[in-house]
Amino acid sequence: MADGDSRKGPGRFGAPSDAPVILSDVPGSFTWKVLHDRHPALIQKVRDATPYDPERLRALDLLLGEITEGVIRPLEGAMHDRDLWESWDRGHIGERWDDAPFLWSESYFYRKLLAAVGYFDPGPWQGIDPFEPFKQAELFGEAVDDELRALDGFPALDVGERDQALILRALWGNRADLVFRISAGGSGLAAQVPGLVADDSALIWSMIDGLSATGGSLAGGNPAVGGGLADGDPTVGGALAGGDSTVDGSLVGGDPAVGGALTADGRSSRICLVADNAGSELLPDLVLIDHLLHARGVGEVVLHVKPSPYYVSDAMMADVVACLRRMSEAGGQAGEIGSRLREAMGSGRLLVRAHVFSCAPLPYSEMPDDLRKDFASASLTIMKGDLNYRRLVGDRDWPPTTPFAEVTGYFPGPVAALRTLKSEVVVGLGAETVTALEASGQPWRVSGTHGLIQARS
Numbered sequence: 001m002a003d004g005d006s007r008k009g010p011g012r013f014g015a016p017s018d019a020p021v022i023l024s025d026v027p028g029s030f031t032w033k034v035l036h037d038r039h040p041a042l043i044q045k046v047r048d049a050t051p052y053d054p055e056r057l058r059a060l061d062l063l064l065g066e067i068t069e070g071v072i073r074p075l076e077g078a079m080h081d082r083d084l085w086e087s088w089d090r091g092h093i094g095e096r097w098d099d100a101p102f103l104w105s106e107s108y109f110y111r112k113l114l115a116a117v118g119y120f121d122p123g124p125w126q127g128i129d130p131f132e133p134f135k136q137a138e139l140f141g142e143a144v145d146d147e148l149r150a151l152d153g154f155p156a157l158d159v160g161e162r163d164q165a166l167i168l169r170a171l172w173g174n175r176a177d178l179v180f181r182i183s184a185g186g187s188g189l190a191a192q193v194p195g196l197v198a199d200d201s202a203l204i205w206s207m208i209d210g211l212s213a214t215g216g217s218l219a220g221g222n223p224a225v226g227g228g229l230a231d232g233d234p235t236v237g238g239a240l241a242g243g244d245s246t247v248d249g250s251l252v253g254g255d256p257a258v259g260g261a262l263t264a265d266g267r268s269s270r271i272c273l274v275a276d277n278a279g280s281e282l283l284p285d286l287v288l289i290d291h292l293l294h295a296r297g298v299g300e301v302v303l304h305v306k307p308s309p310y311y312v313s314d315a316m317m318a319d320v321v322a323c324l325r326r327m328s329e330a331g332g333q334a335g336e337i338g339s340r341l342r343e344a345m346g347s348g349r350l351l352v353r354a355h356v357f358s359c360a361p362l363p364y365s366e367m368p369d370d371l372r373k374d375f376a377s378a379s380l381t382i383m384k385g386d387l388n389y390r391r392l393v394g395d396r397d398w399p400p401t402t403p404f405a406e407v408t409g410y411f412p413g414p415v416a417a418l419r420t421l422k423s424e425v426v427v428g429l430g431a432e433t434v435t436a437l438e439a440s441g442q443p444w445r446v447s448g449t450h451g452l453i454q455a456r457s
């Protein structure tokens with residue numbers, strides 16, 4: 001029995017799964033409110049943001065009726081992803097929305113929203129992202145101007161300060177009310193640390209320390225092929241893009257099973273970063289990627305984005321392009337970083353994937369073999385954001401002291417999570433931390449006021 005289709009039972013690849021799956025069946029609970037308050041409100045926002053025609057407005061009304069009345073109905077019409085959804089169904093179609101796993105129902109809602117606005121259907125509405133107006137407004141807002149200007153203070157920081165600044169900025173990036181200034185240096189950073197409920201950043205950087213590429217490469221499966229230099233730094237060996245271009249159509253870039261550049265001791269010098277939101281979260285992710293490639297000598301970074309609009313602001317390839325353009329136009333340090341990233345993209349040191357499973361309603365313990373190979377080819381995978389965390393550890397009511405290493409033991413390589421807490425699931429906390437958080441009387445699990453940095457080697 002799979003992790004995604006059971007309330008109990010062993011997960012694939014030995015993922016532990018003896019905690020109850022989180023549902024939405026308690027009126028007034030956080031998850032119930034997401035389905036009953038946030039989703040109807042989102043349908044209204046989507047209607048207001050784009051001048052849809054009667055057919056799409058009717059479909060949005062039908063979706064609103066369905067989630068209000070309560071029973072999950074199948075997708076209708078021609079579907080390019082019918083086979084996928086048949087394999088991801090897990091028998092929830094026909095159930096009440098509240099009774100399906102929260103992870104599954106929330107994800108299915110986004111797929112139905114795309115169906116309602118005709119996102120996949122041939123015709124004039126095909127490819128019109130219903131969330132684009134929100135993403136655009138955010139990317140071109142003043143807060144992002146400030147963030148980009150703040151990068152000009154970056155060269156004054158030493159590498160250690162940059163490491164810490166970038167990991168914290170990437171962590172807090174999706175907390176809209178926080179404007180974190182890198183130029184504030186060490187003292188500015190200290191102010192962020194109290195909100196951390198777990199901090200494995202030292203472990204993450206110790207793993208990255210050993211990942212400098214030497215120029216050796218497995219490109220095309222031939223370990224004797226040396227990588228080309230990408231950014232002119234002679235101490236940093238560049239990676240060659242994987243030699244096999246005949247890969248699954250859902251992937252952009254080289255063969256996921258083929259490692260890129262190697263470290264001196266023959267390990268993969270590749271890091272995967274699984275993105276979360278676009279705009280003010282993706283920008284610091286890209287700055288972190290540049291730091292890994294340029295200052296830390298990592299041979300190759302694989303950035304995973306969503307293949308279609310999801311959870312409103314989740315990053316897609318178009319958002320990566322928009323962010324790089326935004327950086328170039330900003331000039332200063334942001335412009336320099338943007339140029340280096342463009343070069344890295346051109347030389348294959350920065351690869352982007354948009355795997356279909358990135359929008360699946362299932363935990364990563366259910367990932368398909370090609371994605372598993374992709375993560376296995378990296379020396380570290382960094383998962384960004386709340387939803388990726390839920391999918392990584394399983395969206396279950398774990399005791400919060402359950403070890404992170406235990407619930408992620410199934411993952412095919414070293415893995416880290418950078419997450420602002422915005423939903424109920426959490427693992428890997430110290431008992432004293434949990435006692436103090438509970439004593440605070442605050443909704444610390446869901447309020448976005450706390451963050452965590454967790455890792456296992």
Ligand SMILES: O=P(O)(O)OC[C@H]1O[C@](O)(CO)[C@@H](O)[C@@H]1O
Binds near residue numbers: 423
């Ligand atoms: O953008 P993030 O960090 O993945 O957050 C998404 C989160 O928002 C919610 O949709 C609602 O809070 C959660 O259920 C979900 O995990």
